[in-house]
Amino acid sequence: MTTLTACGGGTERGGGADVGKGAPTRPAATRDPTRIPGVGDRWQRRIPADSRQVVAVYGDGRDSAKSTVVLYAKQGAAWDRVRGWPAHNGKKGWTTDHREGDNRSPVGVFTLSDAGGVLKNPGAKLPYTRSAAFAAPRWWAKSYWHDFDYVIAIDYNRVKGTPPNDPTRPEGEGKGGGIWLHMDHGSGTSACVSLSESAMEYLLRTLDPDRHPVVVMGDRADLKRSR
Template sequence: MRRNGAPRAAIALAATTTLLAVLAACGDGRHGGPSRHDGRTGAAGKAADSPAHRGIPGVGERLARRIPADAGQVVAVYGEGRDAPDSKVVLYTKRGSAWQETRSWPAHNGKKGWTADHHEGDRRSPVGVFTLTDAGGVLPDPGARLPYTRDASFAAPRWWAESHWHDFDYVIAIDYNRVKGTPPNDPSRPEGDSKGGGIWLHMDHGSGTSACVSLSRAAMEYLLRTLDPDRHPVVVMGDRADLES
């Protein structure tokens, strides 16, 4: 009995840890289903045909200088306001020394908006520049270039509002308080639990999230197939005022 007890305990611990990681992820539905901001991210992404820019439009020097020199792809998240849950996501690709807008989509961020000092449970998305290194989800790999972990444990618990059940069908980990090179639902938090974690790009449910950024399924599939680890993608995110400062 003792010989079998350790593996069983390890399996139980692993299952509990994975569930806690999903519960800690954003968009958990604890504040109910869609809000009055419903429906903005259902549309397919808009292809861009804009001129190239030397810098990322709407991003000031403070954050621009935090974009690594070798970054060739930037996912910019423009929040509509410091306390607003609505945002716009734009993918920029570097062409020579200039940035070209490639695609854009409506999106949602934290229910209570944005913060430069994110903490667990504050319902605000963190402002900053973060690398994008790992992806995963409930659904099969759609052709992702980033390392992709398919695992049923990503599934949202069925006691959450039904509108949230598919939130984590596809996710891309935002490297905020996490260990790069691990699956998005790895629970490790190097800066401590109080700083929050489990912050992802994931599928939208029609309203603000706990701290993540959510987009339509079409947008997530496009990003998964496009973000290339050889181009060192990053996300630059925040409300427009913070981004420009």
């Protein structure tokens, strides 16, 4: 049986309403449509030139477990906001030097290559692995049992092209791993980003490997950094 991520914490699963205020905005006359809103040069330039889909995770604060996820799609040279959702991240917030067990989500830009979960494929465009091995341990609180019904692997310290629960960590165990987008239980995780079931289904059906999707994630202050 493959190793699961240890994301957990909280008492209930979250809602799935689209949110209009999730992305930092400026007046239409001043916003540069060729850039992801709220993302400074440091991270903006790490978005691959061929990427046409960006999942932006805007953390409320460095030590906050609350965040907002916004999906952007590139049309020509412009990034258009598609949809947004409330979300959670690591219990203790964010870090630019993630370590195993620190309960913080890693800040950065990461590709999204593989998906899977306990439930059958809902129509994912990314390669999808269905397996009971994704199931959360039953010694976890019952509110966590559905966390991994749907997951999308964040390509942090993992081998692309393998199921999300492949335990291989190329940079070593100390750098952590098993960091996913997965279903929400109502509060912070160990390092993952969690969303409602409807949000996960939408992302699974929308993220397209031919559009080279990436996630840009971090607390709002760090995301805005120019260096």
